[in-house]
Amino acid sequence: MANIIQRAALAVAKLAGYQAALPNKVQAPATRIGTNPNSSYSQQQRLRLSIEGENAVKNTPFGVNYIYTRRAYCSGQIAWNPDTGDAALDEEVANVCNAEWSDMGIECSMQDAFSRVADVYLPVSGDSALQWYRDLDRLRLLEITADRIGEQFALSNVMPTTAEIDGVKVKGDYIAGTLWTGPKITGYKIYQRNGDASYVNPDWIPARNIIFFKDDITGGVRGVSKFAAALEDVNSRYQILKSTKDTMQMQSKIAAIASNNSGSPSEYDFQTVQGTDGTIDYVESFADGAVVKYQFNGDSYQVLKSETPSDSFLSGLKYVDAQASLAMGMSPAFLIGSSDFGGASVRLEIEKASREITRIREHVHRPRLNKIAYVTIMDLVARGKLPAKANITRGSWHFGTLPTADAFRDAKGDIDSIRAGTTTRGRVIAANSGDTFPRTLRQTTQETVAIHKAVQDANRELERSISPIDGKPYQPTASIVDIALSTDNPPQSPTNPAASSAPASA
Secondary structure (H helix, E strand, O other), rough: OOOHHHHHHHHHHHHHHOOHHHHOEEEEOOOOOOOOOOOOOHHHOOOOHHHHHHHHHHHHHHHHHHHHHHHHHHHHOEEEEEOOOOHHHHHHHHHHHHHHOOOOOOOOHHHHHHHHHHHHHHHHHEEEEEEEEOOOOEEEEEEHHHHOOOOOOOOOOOEEEEEEEEEEEEEEEEOOEEEEEEEEEEEEEEEEEOOOOOEEEEEEEEHHEEEEEOOOOOOOOOOOOOOOOHHHHHHHHHHHHHHHHHHHHEEEEEEEEEOOOOOOOOOOOEEEEEEOOOOEEEOOOOOOOOOEEEEOOOOOOOOOOOOOOOHHHHHHHHHHHHHHHHHOOHHHHHHHOOOOOOOOHHHHHHHHHHHHHHHHHHHHHHHHHHHHHHHHHHHHHOOOOOOOOOOOOEEEEOOOOOOOOOOHHHHHHHHHHHOOOOOOOOHHHHHHOOOOOOHHHHHHHHHHHHHHHHHHHHHHHHHHOEEOOOEEEOOOOOOOHHHHHOOOOOOOOOHHHHHHOOOOOO
């Protein structure tokens, strides 16, 4: 009978299919609560995660390291490269835009404001925004954090409402600080901060004046902190390491345990210092360092051996760091360190990180940077600082180089791609330096002219010099290879180098 029951139980287990679908003592069964990203329950969790994400960045090395790394590679080196079709106009547009962006933020540049909103506020809180603001005769960008968009303490589901935007009453559906009219947002409800936990003076800002940032996988109106899945590992690692450091500090102070009849130190070991209020403090006579502990006879104590941090402990911390890194969409070899990876493995892991950085650049940053470039250029045209010519707004944003484990290999690949026609000099220049091709070409031309002048001047100097041996002038044998060697395999020098460097005679 027992075998029959056991076989029946196994058959039922096989019929169950997914073991994760069965509730157990470790994990409660999941429910549909929270699957709607716009529900009041989801909004409550979103706000909680936003605060926890901020705490992780302020108080854990992992959190602040992710932010620094993301800023360095995603927005640390952004440059607008005009493509009007006119090299001179391209350089003019680049110069005028850079001057305009240098102080477009509030006491900072547009690039600084964008970097904070896109690579600090966005991953920490789940969303953020930049607001266009007309300041006297120019545009500025205001930084809007997630806590200022909508209410923080009055959570509700989707509800119909009427808002006054630019003096016009607009009807729509209100969801967590956003007003929807059909499939698009028509306005954002922006609050002002008043202290740490108070928000006042809500104002409806037209959607055309808001550049909204969101990057998550929920599909909700508002975003969720990038640290959501990593917070448990990050906080556990922080607490484990803190407790271990406290243990190490205590162990390092204990040198020995002394037993005597009084259970206290000798009167010669300490000096008494009487305070102004009559209290007496005992100050150890010898210098700061390892201390001696005392106990009564009969008590039993064990001297703790300093065995931390052990190799297994450090390996455990690395594992927790790796799990948190994966939750952030980054490879641990890139975000934490690559000492435990081999050469090929490092390249593979860095390639994974490069894909995530590319995704952030192309799908999060570029569409919003394109709006900034278009609005800025059209405003400069309206103010007469740029000409109203065709293709004046055409161009593209370029970011810095992607992370690499072999810079020489990447540089050689760029050269091969240019020769094969699969990329352009302008793209490679922009990716490596953030500069423009016209400016680089002009500087290269100036360097070329200066090099040829130096060669000809050197040969003329040789011809003017007289040899003390035979009294004849020196031969003009200087060449470009002597002045500036531009290749590892220079061409063979001609018989008369001066003839190749001198201008052709009429």
